[in-house]
Amino acid sequence: xxxxxxxxxxxxxxxxxxxxxxxxxxxxxxxxxxxxxxxxxxxxxxxxxxxxxxxxxxxxxxxxxxxxxxxxxxxxxxxxxxxxxxxxxxxxxxxxxxxxxxxxxxxxxxxxxxxxxxxxxxxxxxxxxxxxxxxxxxxxxxxxxxxxxxxxxxxxxxxxxxxxxxxxxxxxxxxxxxxxxxxxxxxxxxxxxxxxxxxxxxxxxxxxxxxxxxxxxxxxxxxxxxxxxxxxxxxxxxxxxxxxxxxxxxxxxxxxxxxxxxxxxxxxxxxxxxxxxxxxxxxxxxxxxxxxxxxxxxxxxxxxxxxxxxxxxxxxxxxxxxxxxxxxxxxxxxxxxxxxxxxxxxxxxxxxxxxxxxxxxxxxxxxxxxxxxxxxxxxxxxxxxxxxxxxxxxxxxxxxxxxxxxxxxxxxxxxxxxxxxxxxxxxxxxxxxxxxxxxxxxxxxxxxxxxxxxxxxxxxxxxxxxxxxxxxxxxxxxxxxxxxxxxxxxxxxxxxxxxxxxxxxxxxxxxxxxxxxxxxxxxxxxxxxxxxxxxxxxxxxxxxxxxxxxxxxxxxxxxxxxxxxxxxxxxxxxxxxxxxxxxxxxxxxxxxxxxxxxxxxxxxxxxxxxx
Numbered sequence: 001x002x003x004x005x006x007x008x009x010x011x012x013x014x015x016x017x018x019x020x021x022x023x024x025x026x027x028x029x030x031x032x033x034x035x036x037x038x039x040x041x042x043x044x045x046x047x048x049x050x051x052x053x054x055x056x057x058x059x060x061x062x063x064x065x066x067x068x069x070x071x072x073x074x075x076x077x078x079x080x081x082x083x084x085x086x087x088x089x090x091x092x093x094x095x096x097x098x099x100x101x102x103x104x105x106x107x108x109x110x111x112x113x114x115x116x117x118x119x120x121x122x123x124x125x126x127x128x129x130x131x132x133x134x135x136x137x138x139x140x141x142x143x144x145x146x147x148x149x150x151x152x153x154x155x156x157x158x159x160x161x162x163x164x165x166x167x168x169x170x171x172x173x174x175x176x177x178x179x180x181x182x183x184x185x186x187x188x189x190x191x192x193x194x195x196x197x198x199x200x201x202x203x204x205x206x207x208x209x210x211x212x213x214x215x216x217x218x219x220x221x222x223x224x225x226x227x228x229x230x231x232x233x234x235x236x237x238x239x240x241x242x243x244x245x246x247x248x249x250x251x252x253x254x255x256x257x258x259x260x261x262x263x264x265x266x267x268x269x270x271x272x273x274x275x276x277x278x279x280x281x282x283x284x285x286x287x288x289x290x291x292x293x294x295x296x297x298x299x300x301x302x303x304x305x306x307x308x309x310x311x312x313x314x315x316x317x318x319x320x321x322x323x324x325x326x327x328x329x330x331x332x333x334x335x336x337x338x339x340x341x342x343x344x345x346x347x348x349x350x351x352x353x354x355x356x357x358x359x360x361x362x363x364x365x366x367x368x369x370x371x372x373x374x375x376x377x378x379x380x381x382x383x384x385x386x387x388x389x390x391x392x393x394x395x396x397x398x399x400x401x402x403x404x405x406x407x408x409x410x411x412x413x414x415x416x417x418x419x420x421x422x423x424x425x426x427x428x429x430x431x432x433x434x435x436x437x438x439x440x441x442x443x444x445x446x447x448x449x450x451x452x453x454x455x456x457x458x459x460x461x462x463x464x465x466x467x468x469x470x471x472x473x474x475x476x477x478x479x480x481x482x483x484x485x486x487x488x489x490x491x492x493x494x495x496x497x498x499x500x501x502x503x504x505x506x507x508x509x510x511x512x513x514x515x516x517x518x519x520x521x522x523x524x525x526x527x528x529x530x531x532x533x534x535x536x537x538x539x540x541x542x543x544x545x546x547x548x549x550x551x552x553x554x555x556x557x558x559x560x561x562x563x564x565x566x567x568x569x570x571x572x573x574x575x576x577x578x579x580x581x582x583x584x585x586x587x588x589x590x591x592x593x594x595x596x597x598x599x600x601x602x603x604x605x606x607x608x609x610x611x
Contacts, residue, residue, distance in 0.1 A: 024052060024053040024054050024116070024118050025050075025051075025052045025053070025118065025120075026049065026050070026051050026052075026054070026058075026113065026114075026115045026118050026119065026120035027049075027050040027052075027120060027121060028047060028048070028049060028050075028110070028111050028112075028113065028120050028121055028122070028123045029047070029048045029050070029123065030045065030046070030047055030048075030123045030124075030125050031045065031046040031047075031048060032045050038126070038128055039102050039125060039126065039127050039128065040102065040127070040128045040129060040130055041102050041103065041104065041105060041127060041128070041129060041130040042101070042102060042130050043101075043102050044070070044099060044100065044101060044102075045067070045100055045102060045125070046097055046098065046099055046100065047064070047097075047098040047100065047110060047123065048095055048096070048097055048098075049094075049095065049096040049097075049098070049113070049115070049120070050093060050094075050095055051093060051094045051095075051096065051115055052091065052092070052093040053091055053092060053093070054115055054116045054118060055116065056115050056116030056117075056118075057096075057115075058096055058113060058115045060072035060098070061098070061110075061113070064098070064100055064110055065108040065109070065110060066102065066103060066104045066105075066106055066108040066125075066127050067100040067101060067102050067103055067104075067108075067127070068100065068101040068103050069098070069099075069100060070099040070100060070101055071099050072096065072097070072098050072099070073096065073097060074094060074095070074096050074097075075095055075096065075097040078092065078093050102127045103127075104127065105127050105128060105129055106126075106127055107124065107125075107126050108124065108125055108126075108127065109122050109123065109124045109125075110122065110123055110124075110125070111123055162188065162189045162190055163186070163187065163188040163189070163190055163256065163258065163280060163282065164187055164282060165184055165185070165186055165187070165234075165251070165254065165282050165283065165284035165285075166184075166185050166187060166284060166285065167182065167183070167184050167185075167249070167251050167284035167285050167286075167287055168182075168183050168185070168287075169181065169182050169183075169239075169249065169287050169289060170182075170370070171289070172287075172288075172289055172290060173289070173290045173291075173292065174241060174289060174290075174291055174292070174402070175241075175291070175292050175293075175294060175306060175400065175402050176241055176242065176243065176244060176291055176292070176293055176294055176306070177240050177241065177242070177294075177304070177305075177306035177336075177337045177340065177400075178240070178241065178306050178307075178336075178402045179238055179239075179240060179306075179307060179335070179336055179337065179371045179372055180238070180239050180240070180241070180289065181212075181236065181237075181238060181239075181370050181371070182202075182204075182236070182237040182238075182239050182249060182287075183233050183235065183236045183237075184202075184233070184234055184235040184236075184251070184284050185231055185232070185233050185234070186231060186232050186233075186234050186256075187222075187224060187229040187230075187231050188229060188230050188231075188258070189227075189228075189229055189230070190258040190259060190260060190261075190278075191258075191259050191260075191261055191275065192258060192259040192275075193256065193257070193258055194257040194258065194259065194277075195255070195256065195257040196234055196254060196255075196256050197254065197255050197256075198235070198252055198253070198254050199252075199253045199254065199255050199281075200252045200253050200573075201252055201573060201576040201577050202235075202237075202249060202250060202251055202252040202576070203248075203249070203250040203252075203572060203573075203576075204237075204239055204247075204249055204576070205247055205248045205249070205250070206241060206242050206243045206245075206247040206291075207239040207240060207241055207242065207247060207249070208239070208240045208242055208337075209237050209238065209239050209240070209576065210237065210238040210239075210240075210365070210367045210372050211236075211237055211238075211367065212236040212237060212238055212367045212368065213367070214236055214367075214368060215232075215233050215234060215235060215236055216232035216233045216234070218232070219231065219232050220232070234254070238367055238368075238371060238372050240306075240337050241289060241291040243291065243539045243540060244291050244292060244293040244539075244540055245290075245291060245539075245540035246288050246289070246290055246291075247288070247289050247291055248286060248287070248288055248289075249286065249287040249288075249289065250286050251283050251284035251285060251286055251287075252283070252284075253281055253282070253283050254281070254282050254283070254284075255279065255280070255281055255282075256279070256280045256282055257277065257278070257279050257280075258277075258278050258279075258280065259275040259276070259277065259278070260275070260276045260277075260278045261274075261275055261276075294306075294400055295400075295405070295406075295407070298407075299398045299407055301344050301396065301398050302398050302399075302400070302407065303341050303342050303343065303344075303397050303398055303399055304337075304340050304341060304342050305332075305334075305336055305337060305338075305340065305341040305397070305399035305400070306336050306337050306399065306400045306402060307334055307335050307336015307337060307338070307371070307399065307401070307402070308334045308335055308336060308399075308401055308403070309332055309333065309334035309335075309336065309338075309341065309397060309399045309410060310332070310333055310334055310397075310410045311330060311331070311332050311395065311396075311397040311410045311411070311412045312330070312331050312333075312412055312413075313328060313329070313330050313331075313395065313412035313413055313414075313415075314328070314329045314330075314331070315328045315329075315392070315415050315417075318415055318416065318417045318418060319417070319418050319420070320384050320417060320418070320419050320420070321384070321419065321420050321421070321422030321423075322384050322385060322386055322387050322419055322420070322421055322422040323383065323384070323385070323422045323423065324383070324384070324422050325381055325382070325383050326381070326382055326383070326384070327379060327380065327381055327382075328380050328382065328392070328415075329377055329378065329379050329380070330343060330359075330377070330378045330380070330395060330412055331375055331376070331377050331378075332375065332376045332377075332378070332397060333374070333375045333376075334373065335371040335372065335373040336371070336372065336399070337372070338363060338365050338372060338373070338374055338375075338376050339363050339365060339376070341376055341397070341399070343359070343378055343395065343397070344395060344396070346380060346382075346395070349393050349395065350382065350392060350393070351390045351391065351392075353384060353385050353386045353388065353390055353419075354382050354383070354384055354385070354390060354392070354417075355382060355383045355385055356380055356381075356382045357380065357381045357382065357383075359378040359379055359380045359381075360378075360379045361376060361377065361378050361379075362376070362377045362379070363375075363376045363377075364376075364377075384417070384419040384422075386419065387419050387420055387421045387422075388419055389416065389417070389418050389419070390416070390417050390419065391414065391415075391416050391417075392414050392415045392416070392417060393414045394411045394412060394413055394414040395411070395412045395414075396409050396410070396411050396412075397409065397410045397411070397412070495533070496529075496530050496533035496534040497530070497534075497596065497600045499529060499530070499533060500526045500527075500529060500530035500533075500596050501596070503522050503525050503526035503529060504522075504523075504526050504589070504592060504593060504596070506522045507519050507522035507523050507526060507589055507592070508589060510522055511585050511586060511589055516585065517575065519585050519589075520571050520572075520574055520575035520585075520588075521575070523571045523588060523589070523592055524568070524571050524572065524575070526592060526596070527564070527567065527568050527571070527592065527595075527596075528542055528568070530596055530599070531547050531564075534599070534603065535547065535550045535551070535554075537550065544565055544568070547564075547565070548561055548565065551564075551599075554602075554603065554606050555602070555605075555606040555609070556599065556602045556603070556606070557602065560595070560598050560599060560602060563591075563595055563598075564595050564599065567588070567591050567592060567595055570588060571588060574588065
């Protein structure tokens with residue numbers, strides 16, 4: 001009897017424990033997220049719902065004390081089997097994650113919640129003050145604020161502490177035409193960068209640029225303001241300032257696709273993460289470069305070169321024949337604005353017996369990480385006109401060295417050439433061999449006995465009177481000319497339209513030859529030059545705002561002002577955009593001609609109204 005009672009008691013205990021093991025339940029837990037021990041204002045944290053043996057699905061709460069509800073989703077599930085006395089029972093559970101953003105300091109509690117008539121426990125949590133932001137982090141919303149739903153990439157403005165662009169220039173103060181390095185560096189803490197693309201071109205106001213291909217192919221790690229980032233140089237330009245004053249470099253917009261890692265807790269697998277696509281529109285900071293003019297006085301034979309250069313000469317032979325063409329090559333090598341170096345006029349340096357023709361320059365420039373280097377070869381053809389021995393003088397190249405702050409001179413060696421008699425006549429052989437041909441001067445044999453001295457004729461005195469009258473007229477004209485041209489700025493203003501049309505002709509020539517860069521250079525020179533001359537403004541004051549104000553003061557309609565500024569912007573964009581083609585150039589040229597004609601008509605109308 002006792003034995004049977006023990007078995008009955010044991011069986012009842014097993015049945016009760018089995019029933020407890022598989023009873024429906026709802027349990028809440030709090031996770032501070034990403035290994036943090038506490039929650040601060042602005043942090044993400046999580047409340048997990050562990051729902052066991054219930055078919056009901058919990059509802060997303062409308063609000064949670066002290067926090068903002070971000071999103072609510074099922075993040076895990078599990079099941080298990082149990083067999084007691086041959087009876088198999090199945091149990092299952094689901095995990096739901098409620099993602100929250102801490103908003104207000106204090107001690108809070110959440111729950112209990114009811115799921116399928118089963119009530120959960122309550123959880124408590126504490127929110128502290130906001131943590132100090134990481135150095136370099138902006139006030140832009142963090143990536144987590146952008147997840148209002150789970151599908152698709154989201155957009156932000158200029159980046160945040162996890163990804164931003166930083167623009168830099170090698171020197172903030174430089175000379176005109178000095179080579180400067182402009183770089184754009186990417187800083188990121190995201191796991192993966194999928195795409196980087198520029199949606200617009202940077203604006204270099206008053207610079208000539210050379211784009212460098214020396215950019216990073218992989219990431220390196222750098223500590224910036226106390227935080228470690230993966231960094232890479234994504235753009236590099238060599239820029240040459242063309243005018244003095246404060247010149248601006250306006251950063252362009254980039255679209256960057258990354259993977260953002262979201263963390264959650266799974267009751268079986270523990271801490272897990274999922275990658276979410278994120279697309280950012282990021283812009284680097286703008287820069288200002290103070291440009292100083294070249295020191296005065298500028299040497300008369302200044303080549304225009306700013307950098308470090310060396311000139312050499314090469315004459316294959318020093319023995320020639322008269323009236324036979326020969327060649328001499330001058331090579332300029334070094335670093336700097338190599339494409340803008342010009343040699344002196346050799347016709348003024350060489351002996352008159354050697355006739356020199358225009359050179360054929362060949363420039364081989366390499367755009368590196370810090371400068372533009374290479375060589376420029378000037379292949380001059382010359383022809384000896386006479387036999388003899390002649391000296392080709394050394395040729396000097398005067399350039400400005402920004403490092404020393406002085407004008408330096410490099411010299412190519414000269415040569416002594418021997419010219420022998422060639423085929424054909426020589427210029428020297430014609431000297432002293434002219435003979436008088438009597439047949440060239442016929443005479444009249446009918447001589448008259450009456451003769452009036454020439455000095456007594458009116459024609460004789462007319463030759464004295466006419467020069468005096470011409471001189472008096474020239475003096476009057478010259479005085480009127482000086483008076484009309486005393487104001488140099490006024491002269492430039494009157495001739496602004498003529499000068500602009502000459503530059504437009506050069507742009508048309510570039511259009512026909514499909515020289516895209518030179519075309520936009522000439523268009524910008526025509527537009528800015530016209531405005532500077534017409535408005536009597538120095539180059540350093542030519543900004544869009546100053547030009548608009550001056551044109552408005554001259555009574556120019558706002559529509560024409562807007563068209564002019566729009567045309568300048570289009571030209572500057574097209575100049576640096578890689579997709580500029582010939583088909584894009586023709587309408588730009590036609591707009592330029594129409595705009596200058598309209599502006600000239602408006603100025604004339606304003607001048608007539610003023611009178």
